[in-house]
Amino acid sequence: MEVKVRFAPSPTGHLHVGGLRTALFNYLYAKKVGGKIVLRIEDTDQSRKVENAVENLISTFEALQISFDEGPVQGGDYGPYFQSERLPIYNEQIKLLLEDGKAYPCFCSAEKLEEARKKQSETKQTIKYNRQCLKLDAAEARKRMEKEPHVIRMKVPGEEEVLFYDVVRERVAIRCEELDDQVLIKSDGFPTYHFANVVDDHLMGITHVLRGEEWLPSTPKHVILYQFFNWKQPKFIHLPLLLNPDKSKLSKRQGDVAVEDYLNKGFLPETLINFVALLGWHPKNEQELFGLAELEKEFSLKRINKSGAVFDIEKLKWMNSQYLKNLPIETIMNYAEPVFKAEGLETTDVGKFQAVVENARKRVDTIHEMIEHSTPFYTEVQFSDEDKNLLRNEPSQKVVTFFSKKLSNKSNWTEAEIKILVNETAEKTGVKGKDLYAPLRLALFGAAHGPDIPLLIDILGVDEAINRLKVQI
RNA sequence: GGCCCGUUCGUCUAGUGGUUAGGACCCAGGGUUUUCAUCUCUGUAACAGGAGUUCGAUUCUCCUACGGGCUACCA
Incomplete structure (x- = not known):
């Protein structure tokens, strides 16, 4: 069976570096095994929708040269790829669950639920829905559904425990009594993540779900839904979280998290991809610099780590400097x-x-x-008073005068010849070391530190170099 | 509070039932360089704690501690 993975962001803003990591691991796995990757937009929360977020997301992926096989841009046979356009599909599926008694309507108000939760919290109980509406008479409930606002909840079965195998964490089990009767359809008719994600993954033929570890606790609910529908479960691969320096989940509060922010600051797409690939995953050997194509070859689910990884900007900078030097x-x-x-x-x-x-x-x-x-x-270079004093002193004047005069003799200097000229200047003026180089570099470049004198003149051009020197005499 | 996941240098990580526990970033020092940068060499620095299994545990098991995540009609 062909491997198919998906990246399923909600369009609530810019692409997060954690999102990039998830997208990248999905992409790399698909490429590695010759499978397909789908981009699906999870826009089921109307209140959190952000204008242009999808366009933004797509252009960021373009900048990073990560492409999808199916999605809003390229289409595909399993669309639509916006969940907000798939409402009839969820409707159809929820009806099946309702008919089977695996889901039920709930008419409890948000306020009432909030109150109940508060109470449970105070008495230190597990916080979950009390199943009040499950007791409703079926016929009556059906009638009320016609005119009353309501949600649809899943009816968690009475079994001992739900068990599943995560590729990274292996066996994970949780007792059913710990599970809440999760809302599947909200009162506005939109599905929740938990429902839409399972329905879509199945209908789109997703074989492997690679997502952040924050989803691990709700995976049992998803597993139950697969069981309800009698659908084959995908393999779950929960990726370790990306962390702030204080080890909390990577967030905006502690610096930049948007990929765009890093791009705008002068980090290269190559760096971001390489860096993020090494957070929670490692190659076979000790190589650290990888292009996308190399990662596609090297990637393996077996070498995904279990523990969270701090996003270290110092190392990011180092890696970027490597790309700046070597590209x-x-x-x-x-x-x-x-x-x-x-x-x-x-x-x-x-x-x-x-x-x-x-x-x-x-x-x-x-x-x-x-x-x-x-x-x-x-x-034009600017000089501090200190610089000016240095340029004005006698040895400096001797150096600058001699050097510029000689430089004017011809226009086609090579770097080697200029080096010789510098030596000649030292000889003829009797000035050497710092007293020789500092005034030259200062006059030409405006700074005490910088490139070699020959390189400086090469970049500036002989004419401009002479101009800059003569101004100081 | 409950549930789930995790724990090797400050950070990213390798690794093994017996290793001088390896690499990278950062930091410090040396070399190269007229300066700065580059480059290069060297150094500092880790198996959370306890018990068990074992001839031997960083490695396997359990407990504790600590960290994190989830606990919405958000994803």
């Missing part, structure tokens, strides 16, 4: 171009832009940090 220069230039333009830096001189990027890429962790190292090549 083809053209790739980095493509990522950098819009960022440079937004900062008003001119990228039309491609040769210069490339040289600037080449210099900056090995000094930073993100695309955005490249700006700081590149601006001096494009804009």
Whole structure:
């Protein structure tokens, strides 16, 4: 049987890094075994709907080059792929359960339920529905359903326990008496996650459910639903949670969680994919840098971890710096171009832009940090009083004067020749070490630290270099 | 409160019934480099605790502790 997995986000905002991890593991597993991956939008909560969330999600996946075989964009034979468009399907299925007595209507008001829960909480009981409406006369209940607001609940069976096997955690068992009669259909006619998820997974032919560990406690309810319908269960693979530095579930309160935020800060799609792949999963060997294609080959459910993983931004930065250094220069230039333009830096001189990027890429962790190292090549340098004093002192003047004069002699300098010229300058002026290099770099670049003098002049161009030096004399 | 899941360096993790418990990030120090960065070398640092099984447990079992998740007409 062909493997089919799905990523089923609810459109409540931007794609979360935890969501990316779930999507990625699904994607990688599908690719690894030659299966299919479905994108299904779980928009059953009308009150939490966010405008443009779906468009946003889709464009983020595009930026990451993760594609789906079925979904809102590419269609497919098992649609619609928005749960809000599948209401007739849920309706049909709930009727079956109602007829079999495996589900029942409940007319209790939200206030009443809230009160009951409060009471249970105070008396330290297990919090669950008291099954009041289960006692209702069937005919009467049917009549009331016509005009009264109500929900449909599942009737948890009286068996001892529900048992299922999670691929990561193996055997998981829970006593049925612990389970609540979960609401399946809400009073607005929409299904809850628990119901829609089971119905859709079955109807869409999903064979493996990879999702976050937060779903583990409600899986027994899903298992019961599969049993009610006499449907084959998919394999469950619950992924360890992504954590804040304090080990709580990764959340907005402790920094960025949206994939978009990281992209906007200059982290590369390649980095995000690689980094998130290593949270809760590990390869066979000690390799850490993986492209998507490599991950597709390496991925295995067997090497998924059990315990939660802290999202460590320091390591993310390091990994991003590795990609900045090692990806083809053209790739980095493509990522950098819009960022440079937004900062008003001119990228039309491609040769210069490339040289600037080449210099900056090995000094930073993100695309955005490249700006700081590149601006001096494009804009007039600014000097502090301290800098000015240093440039004005006698040895500095000797160095700058001699060097710029010699530099003017010809226009086609190689880096090697400039290196020789620097040495000659030291010899002729008698200035050396820090006193020699500091004024040159300061005049050319506006900073005490930075690229080699030959590289500096190469990027700037001899004419501009001479200009910058002469201003200081 | 109840239920469920988890626990190897600060973090991501490897690993085994007998190992000097390995790698990566971070941090510290050395080397390369005129500076900075890169690169490179080295170092610091972990099996939560207790009991049991065993000739021997980090590894297997149980208990405790701690951490987390769930406990909605949210997903």
